[in-house]
Structures are given as structure tokens and as C-alpha cells.
Amino acid sequence: MTRVHVVTSIMCIVAGLLVMGCSTMPGKTAARGNSRDERSPAIAGWPLLPMPRQMEVTRTFRNRGVCENGFGPVDAVIDPLRVPHPQGYELTIAARRGGRSPLVSIVAHDEAGAFYASQTLKQIAEQARVKGCVPACRIVDWPDFPxxxxxxxxxxxxxxxxxxxxxxxxxxxxxxxxxxxxxxxxxxxxxxxxxxxxxxxxxxxxxxxxxxxxxxxxxxxxxxxxxxxxxxxxxxxxxxxxxxxxxxxxxxxxxxxxxxxxxxxxxxxxxxxxxxxxxxxxxxxxxxxxxxxxxxxxxxxxxxxxxxxxxxxxxxxxxxxxxxxxxxxxxxxxxxxxxxxxxxxxxxxxxxxxxxxxxxxxxxxxxxxxxxxxxxxxxxxxxxxxxxxxxxxxxxxxxxxxxxxxxxxxxxxxxxxxxxxxxxxxxxxxxxxxxxxxxxxxxxxxxxxxPAALADAYAFRDSAGVMGRLAFDLGNAHQLSGITPGNSTVYYMFLQRYFSRPLDNSGLDTLNPENLDKTAARVDELIARIDGAKMDRADADLIKAEFRMNAAMARFACRLGAARLRAGACLTAELPKDLRAQLAAELEPLIPEFRQLWLARNRSGGLKESAGTLENILAELKK
Incomplete structure (x- = not known):
């Protein structure tokens, strides 16, 4: 039987990541994380990303050490006969008497499986810190796709x-x-x-x-x-x-x-x-x-x-x-x-x-x-x-x-x-x-x-449960416009594809401008919620600024589109001069902020081209 202990590098991954990985996990988000999950309430109470293929939670128990510091070193074994699926693993957590560290075992098909078990265990440790308890559970897991x-x-x-x-x-x-x-x-x-x-x-x-x-x-x-x-x-x-x-x-x-x-x-x-x-x-x-x-x-x-x-x-x-x-x-x-x-x-x-x-x-x-x-x-x-x-x-x-x-x-x-x-x-x-x-x-x-709850928990790390739902709803706001073009949105249609072109036969020419007003209002309503987010991320303020910028650009697109439609689906250059001046005043301060936010995560190459499209729009409005 092929059964070998995991090499040192994997043991370091399993031990080190788990002990040090217990940053704040949003309890509120975790509680609702699988609110639509069709499985048992015990499993739904421990939402993971991704959720394992099989997870049996028999009970929960208190362990101060785990809740404060995560799990200690774990005995991980490679046994491809016991775990036949590549990248698969079995993870067991059991209570021990006297408040001692829980008995945790990992059996994996290969090194990758041991690593994935460690990621699952890390997420459980994060939730245990918030919930104040540890699940006694057995997980059997492997991927659909290699x-x-x-x-x-x-x-x-x-x-x-x-x-x-x-x-x-x-x-x-x-x-x-x-x-x-x-x-x-x-x-x-x-x-x-x-x-x-x-x-x-x-x-x-x-x-x-x-x-x-x-x-x-x-x-x-x-x-x-x-x-x-x-x-x-x-x-x-x-x-x-x-x-x-x-x-x-x-x-x-x-x-x-x-x-x-x-x-x-x-x-x-x-x-x-x-x-x-x-x-x-x-x-x-x-x-x-x-x-x-x-x-x-x-x-x-x-x-x-x-x-x-x-x-x-x-x-x-x-x-x-x-x-x-x-x-x-x-x-x-x-x-x-x-x-x-x-x-x-x-x-x-x-x-x-x-x-x-x-x-x-x-x-x-x-x-x-x-x-x-x-x-x-x-x-x-x-x-x-x-x-x-x-x-x-x-x-x-x-x-x-x-x-x-x-x-x-x-x-x-x-x-x-x-x-x-x-x-x-x-x-x-x-x-x-x-x-x-x-x-x-x-x-x-x-x-x-x-998906909103899991994004809160594992992407935005928002203990207030705001960002996941905000991202979800902002991504659907464009539907209020009455048009859902393939591989695009109404925002891009007005700002790029048809900015300097007639709207005839584009689908945009039949829009009700009031629907664009509603879309802009919905974006404003949603983005106002962002102040309530409590993200445990070093870039939390940057994320808020990035969403605000994209929301402002979407709002501007709706205002531009509504103005053109109310003026008889005219070209942008044919809008009344005073209206173009108002739109230009809305767009102009966005461009330097867009440049600044770009450089927070990305290199400067390409910025001139990307911002240049916005500058071309501004120039057209200022004519």
C-alpha cells in the first residue's frame, strides 16, 4: 500500500498557514453564507469557498486555543489508495478531552490535495474564531475539473x-x-x-x-x-x-x-x-x-x-x-x-x-x-x-x-x-x-x-455584510435601462460604441430616457451603502474608491444617454451647448481621479490610451 507522510514543504503549508491565518471572519456573513443551500442546517452553518463535495458536521465544541490561534501542526499523509481522486483529500476534526487541541487529520491523494485541505482548514479556523466553537466534522473532497x-x-x-x-x-x-x-x-x-x-x-x-x-x-x-x-x-x-x-x-x-x-x-x-x-x-x-x-x-x-x-x-x-x-x-x-x-x-x-x-x-x-x-x-x-x-x-x-x-x-x-x-x-x-x-x-x-455572502466572507472580508451584496446589485443595475446588449452594458454603448455615432438601429434609439434616470438613481442609491462596509483588508479604502469611480462613470453615461434621447436621439456634438457644458463639468474631475486609481494597482503603460477615450469625450463636450 502506498502511504507516505507529506514532505516537509507541505507540512509547513498545513501548519504555518493555519496557525497564522485566523484573521477576522465576518460572523454575520458566515451565518447567512449558504442561506439558499439545500443541505443540512449544520453544514449550511459552516459555509466554505468552495464548499466541499461531502461534509458531515456531527456537533460543535469549544476550544479556546483554536478560536484564538487556529489549529496547530497537522499530521498530513499522502495515501492515493485511500483517496483515489487526484487533488482530493479527507479532513477530519475531532474533539479531545480536557480542552486539548482537537485531533485533526488530513489524508490526501497528492501534495496538491494536502494543500487544498489546508485551505479548507484555514477557512474553518477563521469561522471558529468568530463563532467561538469548532465543528466536529469529516470532509471528503475532490474537484470536478483537474x-x-x-x-x-x-x-x-x-x-x-x-x-x-x-x-x-x-x-x-x-x-x-x-x-x-x-x-x-x-x-x-x-x-x-x-x-x-x-x-x-x-x-x-x-x-x-x-x-x-x-x-x-x-x-x-x-x-x-x-x-x-x-x-x-x-x-x-x-x-x-x-x-x-x-x-x-x-x-x-x-x-x-x-x-x-x-x-x-x-x-x-x-x-x-x-x-x-x-x-x-x-x-x-x-x-x-x-x-x-x-x-x-x-x-x-x-x-x-x-x-x-x-x-x-x-x-x-x-x-x-x-x-x-x-x-x-x-x-x-x-x-x-x-x-x-x-x-x-x-x-x-x-x-x-x-x-x-x-x-x-x-x-x-x-x-x-x-x-x-x-x-x-x-x-x-x-x-x-x-x-x-x-x-x-x-x-x-x-x-x-x-x-x-x-x-x-x-x-x-x-x-x-x-x-x-x-x-x-x-x-x-x-x-x-x-x-x-x-x-x-x-x-x-x-x-x-x-455568491454575495461568500464574496463578503472570502473576497471583500466585510464583517458588515455590505460589499458582496453591493457588488451583486451594482452589477444588475444596468438592467433598469431596458436594454441588455450581449457582452456589454448600456453604459459602454453610450460612452464608447455610439458616443460619436448616430443611435439609429442601435437599440439605444428606442430607450425611454426615464429608464436611464432610474438606472442612475439606482446606482446612486447602491453606492451610498458603501460607507457601511467594514472590510478587513489593507486596500479597503481603495476598493471603496474604485467602486465609487465606476459608479460615477456609469451615472455619467446614463446622463449623457438620457440627454441625447431627450434631444431627439441626436449626436453628442448636436446637444445644446449649455447641456454639453454641464456634462463636461461632471466628467472633467473624474479623469484625474481615474488616472490615480489606475496607478494604485497597475503600471502606467496603457493608461494614456484608456484615459484618452475619456478625454476625447470631454473634448467633444467642450466644443
Whole structure:
């Protein structure tokens, strides 16, 4: 029988994190944490993130030592025969006579399982400190998906500071995520291509190596993610790369130009050695211009899908030569399902979709039936939103988890994109990050959990129980406008997509301006509650300021939209001069504050572009 004691490094994790990890846990929040949970009241009284697959609480007991200092050193054992599921663990807490430290045992399938048991035990210790009692319990747990991760968009303007990334890694590890991807277009410091990244505050090779090591110590795999076909505008806009474009001025590489592959080969030779991961995400989504330019003849002869696949296979050869397993976005291959059987057997298709009702059932079954490994890839719904799209995010996250599990997905990746200048601040994504962690670990045990309460407890750490519900409700305020555009909100529609365009046939032209007034009033009502939050976080004041800023931007969008509609759905430039002056006076003080808040977590590269959109709006209003 294979039964070995955990190596010293894991023992330090189990002992050290638990003894020192008992910061204030919100009792009020914990009490309501699984208010919609369908399981026994005893289990619902100990809400965890994620909730374990099986948890039996027989009774509670008082132990002053645990309630004040957490659990002491724990005997953790690796026994894959007793715990057959990879990353799985069994955790038992039992009372002992005389007030002695409780008997705590961990049996895990592997080191990762022991680490996840320690995260569960840490959360129990935090609640014990508030409740004044300890649960006598037995937990049997393992994940639905072997790979569970978050993808941060560091290409669209925002490159986080290293401190921000380290804090996120700690947070994600505590929720049992085990993969992190940084989506890159031009924000890695490629040694042979400084012109591309020189103004972008890129991630350097040393920073990637440091972050990779930090992730590994917390059982997180840092996976390289570099788009390699479309979304290459930052490269192709420069004279030295423009000749590689499919169309003049476009953002897609020409798939039939051998020099496109030469460029990618050089890029990956610089990028991949900085990562210890065995995988690499090469992107290759949204190749809308294929066949419309230099590859026109090849597409006419062989078809767009075939030309796409031929280029994808060349990229596969590059990353395979580096010993990496290729991930790629699956939208284009889904448009050409007859080509799926021709995919290399070692690829991982990334089945992404970000709106409620995405065809996960059909698409995941397609990959399953063709024996192609795949991830399901939902999103936070925070981008293009300012304040989130809560109902859509939660439905999208749950649907991805359920269908991915049912059809044998290898992984689950929560994406947090930065379209439109990355205007949303990081904490807007905390609630969907947390819910994604829960349902990707075990859908059945977590899909009915209260996401607002769990965000209060484990993301915002708000003992007043304000922030989770505030984030939840702010993310739904946009619905009062009467329009819920896919992958966006009415705020972004007025501030970006249709700011300088006519509203005809946009859906915005039929809105009742009174609904925008109601939306703005709802945002004001909700954000006023933020003063009551009591977050046990060093960045509590920053979080409040970030939410206030995004709320102010949403309010301004509603006022701008209502003004245009009341003026006959006119262009912004056609608004009466006095009204434009009023709107300008509302927007102008927001811009310097936006810049200041940006720099609190992120590097300066990209800020000029992002804030520049706001400055363009201001200039138009001041004409």
C-alpha cells in the first residue's frame, strides 16, 4: 500500500498557514453564507469557498486555543489508495478531552490535495474564531475539473503591478484555483522586438520567472498565453511588421506568409523558456479577415477553415518543439466542425462563450465525441460593463461548469477581459472570480450557494455584510435601462460604441430616457451603502474608491444617454451647448481621479490610451 507522510514543504503549508491565518471572519456573513443551500442546517452553518463535495458536521465544541490561534501542526499523509481522486483529500476534526487541541487529520491523494485541505482548514479556523466553537466534522473532497484557472487580460491597457499579481495568486490559491494565464498581445518584453512593447510597461522575463515560482509554491500553474493570429494590431501597426498583415492596416497575420511563422517562432523562443508550465495558449480566435486579403486565393482554393487549420498546425509544431501542449481558442474550429477530427491529439480546445445561453451543451459534446481535450471558458462579465453584469456572469459560470463536467472537460478557465480600455477596476470581478472558483471545484455542492455572502466572507472580508451584496446589485443595475446588449452594458454603448455615432438601429434609439434616470438613481442609491462596509483588508479604502469611480462613470453615461434621447436621439456634438457644458463639468474631475486609481494597482503603460477615450469625450463636450 502506498502511504507516505507529506514532505516537509507541505507540512509547513498545513501548519504555518493555519496557525497564522485566523484573521477576522465576518460572523454575520458566515451565518447567512449558504442561506439558499439545500443541505443540512449544520453544514449550511459552516459555509466554505468552495464548499466541499461531502461534509458531515456531527456537533460543535469549544476550544479556546483554536478560536484564538487556529489549529496547530497537522499530521498530513499522502495515501492515493485511500483517496483515489487526484487533488482530493479527507479532513477530519475531532474533539479531545480536557480542552486539548482537537485531533485533526488530513489524508490526501497528492501534495496538491494536502494543500487544498489546508485551505479548507484555514477557512474553518477563521469561522471558529468568530463563532467561538469548532465543528466536529469529516470532509471528503475532490474537484470536478483537474484544471481550474483565471485568465487576466494584460494586453488591453492594464498590466498589473507585481504586488497586485502576487496578492491575486494568494487569493486564488485560497479558493483552490490551480492555473493562471496572463493574456498577452504586446505586453511581454520580447528581446528582439522592443518597438512593440516599449511604451506598454510589459512583463519582463525575470518578472515572469518570479511569478512562475510564486505560483508553483501555491500549486498554481502559470500558463503562457500569447495571441498568435488575430489581435496582432499592436505589432502590425508598426512599419517593420506591417507587411505581415492579411489586409493593409488590419490586425491579423497573413496565414499564408512564411514570415508570419518566422515571427511566431522567434516570439515563442523568447517567451516560453520563462515558464515551467507544460502548456501554452496560442489564442488564434476571431480571425475575421482570413481570405479577405493576401490569403484570398488560398481560401478560394481550399476554404477558410482549411487555411486556418494549416496555420494552426504550424503554430502547434512550434510550441510542441518547446515541449508544450497547445491550447487554442475554439471559436473558429467550431465554425468548421468537419475539421475537428484533424486536430492533433494533444491539443486542448478552449471552448469560450460569455453570455447566458452559450451553446456549451452542443459544443462540449462535439469535442467529447471527437476525443479532443477541452476546457470550458466562461467569463466574469466585467469588461464593457463598468460595474459588472451579475445575473449574466453567474448563469454563464454555472452553465459552463455543468456542461463541462457532463461532457468531460479537462479544465475550466474564468476570463477577465479588458476590452474598451479596461475601465472596470479589479474588485468588480471579485464576486464572479469567487463563484467561478466554487462551481469549478464542485458544481453540485456550490451552484446554490449565495455568491454575495461568500464574496463578503472570502473576497471583500466585510464583517458588515455590505460589499458582496453591493457588488451583486451594482452589477444588475444596468438592467433598469431596458436594454441588455450581449457582452456589454448600456453604459459602454453610450460612452464608447455610439458616443460619436448616430443611435439609429442601435437599440439605444428606442430607450425611454426615464429608464436611464432610474438606472442612475439606482446606482446612486447602491453606492451610498458603501460607507457601511467594514472590510478587513489593507486596500479597503481603495476598493471603496474604485467602486465609487465606476459608479460615477456609469451615472455619467446614463446622463449623457438620457440627454441625447431627450434631444431627439441626436449626436453628442448636436446637444445644446449649455447641456454639453454641464456634462463636461461632471466628467472633467473624474479623469484625474481615474488616472490615480489606475496607478494604485497597475503600471502606467496603457493608461494614456484608456484615459484618452475619456478625454476625447470631454473634448467633444467642450466644443
Amino acid at each position: 484544471d481550474r484557472g483565471v485568465m487576466l487580460d494584460v494586453a488591453r491597457c492594464k498590466v498589473p503591478e507585481m504586488k497586485t499579481l502576487y496578492e491575486l495568486v494568494d487569493l486564488f490559491a485560497s479558493w483552490k484555483y490551480n492555473q493562471l494565464q496572463l493574456y498577452t498581445e504586446h505586453t511581454f518584453a520580447y528581446r528582439n522586438h522592443p518597438a512593440v512593447w516599449q511604451d506598454a510597461s510589459p512583463m519582463t522575463p525575470q518578472q515572469i520567472q518570479d511569478l512562475d515560482a510564486y505560483c508553483r509554491a501555491r500549486y498554481i500553474q502559470l500558463v503562457p498565453n500569447q495571441n498568435s493570429f488575430a489581435h496582432m494590431r499592436r505589432w502590425l501597426m508598426l512599419p517593420e511588421y506591417a507587411a505581415l498583415a492579411e489586409t493593409a492596416g488590419g490586425g491579423d497575420l497573413c496565414p499564408t506568409d512564411p514570415k508570419s511563422i518566422e515571427l511566431l517562432r522567434d516570439m515563442y523562443a523568447s517567451l516560453l523558456p520563462n515558464f515551467s508550465s507544460s502548456m501554452a495558449n496560442v489564442g488564434c480566435d476571431e480571425t475575421f479577415s482570413i481570405g479577405k486579403g493576401r490569403s484570398k486565393d488560398a481560401v478560394a482554393a481550399r476554404g477558410a477553415g482549411r487555411v486556418y487549420l494549416e496555420f494552426l498546425l504550424q503554430i502547434h509544431g512550434i510550441v510542441a518543439a518547446h515541449g508544450r501542449r497547445m491550447q487554442f481558442w475554439a471559436d473558429i474550429i467550431n465554425n468548421n466542425p468537419e475539421l475537428i477530427p484533424e486536430l492533433p491529439k494533444d491539443v486542448i480546445a478552449m471552448e469560450w462563450g460569455y453570455d447566458k445561453g452559450h451553446p456549451y451543451p452542443e459544443h462540449t459534446k462535439r469535442f467529447h465525441d471527437n476525443n479532443v481535450a477541452f476546457y470550458v471558458v466562461p467569463g466574469t462579465s466585467s469588461w464593457n460593463s463598468l460595474l459588472g453584469r451579475t445575473d449574466n456572469a453567474l448563469a454563464n459560470l454555472r452553465e459552463a461548469a455543468e456542461n463541462g463536467r457532463n461532457n468531460g472537460a479537462r479544465g475550466y478557465l474564468v476570463t477577465d477581459w479588458g476590452d474598451g480600455g479596461h475601465w472596470q477596476f479589479l474588485p468588480v470581478s471579485f464576486l464572479p472570480f469567487a463563484h467561478g472558483a466554487a462551481v469549478s471545484w464542485c458544481h453540485d455542492a456550490n451552484h446554490n450557494a449565495d
